[in-house]
Amino acid sequence: MSFIVYTRRRKKKHKSLEGLTKFKMSSGSVRFLILRSSRSLSYFPGAVTPGIAGSFRGYSSVCATEEKSTKDSAIDMALNSVVKVFCRSSKPSILQPWQKKFPQSSTGSGFVISGNKILTNAHVVADHTFVQVRKHGSPAKYTAKVQAVGHECDLAILEIDSKKFWEDMKPLDLGDVPALNETVFVVGYPRGGDNISITKGVVNRVEVTKYSHSKTKLMTTQIDAAINNGNSGGPVVMGNKVVGVAFQGLSNSESIGYIIPTPVVNHFITNVEENGQSFAFSSLGISFQNMENAEIHKRFKMSPQMTGILITKINRLSSAYGILKKDDVLLSIDDVSIDNDSTVSFRNKERINFSHLISMKKPSETTSLKVLREGKEHKFDINIKPVESLIPVYQYDKLPSYYIFAGFVFIPLTKPYFDLCNMSDSVLETMPKQSGEQIVVISQVLEDDINVGYTSFDDSQVKKVNGVQVENLKHLRQLIEECSTEDLRFELDTDKAIFLNKKSAKKVSSKILKRYAIPSAMSKDLRS
The missing domain is CATH 3.20.190.20 (N-terminal domain of MutM-like DNA repair proteins)
Structure with missing residues (x-):
């Protein structure tokens, strides 16, 4: 919001006041400003006028108060919503597929969502044999059932059949993707202690990144707060909303963490509600190359205004097979233009890989594709669907074949x-x-x-x-x-x-x- 600050300039002798100066300032988080008396302001020669210096001190006080209020809100939410997840798992042996490895214990975090369910990471409960959950302030552990798993997006939903557990537990609401430089709080149970932990971070970037659990590329939000072992599955909050789920960090780097943003979370929850089970994300099933070179534009008869990517191969199991062809130039998806570096516009001057548009599609949802073929534009409507991989990139919750x-x-x-x-x-x-x-x-x-x-x-x-x-x-x-x-x-x-x-x-x-x-x-x- 915008607000007006009024200050008075001093004369050289600093004995009288004259001249009224108006400054317009903007902030996305400040709701009000308390100005101090001009008599109590300090003067900083060559920097800012006394009134502005005083107003910045007032501004800092307000920001500190609001940040404390936000953190207190995150703490209150955590006490009634965030849980610690205990998992006993037994992974199959890759080289000896007829037997499983020795059982192991691990912990993670989770939080309550609507419908008396708990959301956590898929990797927290992968290959589980026994899962328990403990809420804040209680020594008791409650047996949980894994209701649905989305290994591609690294999310899972747990159910607990105990009325006592749900007493005083409050579901958290999902918000929007936070803007760059917004402050967020990571809530969970990282290793190093048994009590709940809250750490602060700032949003650095939003982009499509590979999820380490499934090797699938989906939207992520990067923050400058470390995501440690045990934090996985916990909520990342801003204000009174969840803006993501903590799930992985960057190896060999400090204070860099990644969270699953709410568009991916909502997509998972919605599909589970509609289908009642886990699902796969939709894909075009194509291989392509970028078209940043000027000569490639000439070769495929692209006008100066055209941008897109060159299709090099199409999966036979894709819904695009038989419609798209090799050497087609994919110009847009649902009228959203694809740039030569395979990105599309996202929010204010941000860009994200075009695959994000496809991954957010429901199975069998109609998708409009505009392509350039031999110098002529064509438009095709296809029913997008998940595409089988010849070589599975992961194998969880089932015994291998042999x-x-x-x-x-x-x-x-x-x-x-x-x-x-x-x-x-x-x-x-x-x-x-x-x-x-x-x-x-x-x-x-x-x-x-x-x-x-x-x-x-x-x-x-x-x-x-x-x-x-x-x-x-x-x-x-x-x-x-x-x-x-x-x-x-x-x-x-x-x-x-x-x-x-x-x-x-x-x-x-x-x-x-x-x-x-x-x-x-x-x-x-x-x-x-």
Whole structure:
């Protein structure tokens, strides 16, 4: 708001007052100003006039009072809304998918939202076996049920079936994305103590960033308050509203934290309310390159006013497949122009990656795309939807798939496994050709006489079985078990091959499982 400050200038001898000067000032947070008497003001030669100096001191007092009031408000909200989450989890083993790792305990934060539910981070309760919640001021822990999880956006909703727990608990309201340089307070239970903690920070930037839990790129808000272990899932408040959920920090950097902004939070909550379960975020399913070079504009017959991105590949499972084409220039989404650096306008002189517009779409929601194709503009309406990834980037809350035959451990390729193996990076760029497709690899070879000479074939992709292209792990098992000949030939991506006698291999497989104390030759999902 704007306000007027009146001051009087002093003469050289400083004995009388004359001249009325008016100054107009602006502030987004000051609601009132208390001016001190001009007689009590100090004079700062060469800096500001006495009246202005006095007004700044008054302004500082007001700001300090308001900041204290905001912090007190955050504390009051925290006492009745913020909880500590205790999770016992057991993660599956990537290299030994038939067993889980030793159980571990961890803690996080959460807060009450409408409908007697608690919002927290997905990574706080990922692979959970037992979850409890404790409210402020109470020694009791209450058993919680994970109602919905959105691993992509790193959010989860908990339910507690106890009337006593909900006594005096108040839901928090969600606000807007805070402006740059706004002061916010992070509330939660970071490690280093057992009581609730409140830290202050300032908003530095709003942009699309990779979420460390899922590797998905979504909108984030960066603040200069550290987000430590245990803070995850706690609210970030400004005034009497939640403006985000604390979820990750920047490694090797101090006092840099990231929060999940309310547009992403609202999108998650709304979809859970409508669908009653977790969901995936929508995507165009395209690969593209920026068009900041002048020559590329000439090559694709763009006018001087046109901006956009060049489409280089389209996922076959995308709703845009068969509509968009390679070398199309994507100009706008729902009439929002895309710049040559793949950003769109966001608030006052801020910009954000265009993918944010797509990620906020509901599944099957109509999206209007304007493209330039061979010098002519075209407009297409498509029903946007989530796009399956050929190589899953994460795997939580479920047991991994595997199939063991003749000591060869076959698994579908995932990003967690890729990070541990020696496969080429080019495989990550591969797009699926059909729904349900998987890249099947040999994760290890359990040594036996029958597989002598093949033990170095781990990390190899199985392309074909007896000349038939492998579609996924379930298909590979089917090709082996329904094989009508005695000979099995596995063709690998390395141009090498494995040759087995089916009868001998089947006979020895049970002995290998017993030798290595493996309870089953396949995961539960393959038994049906």
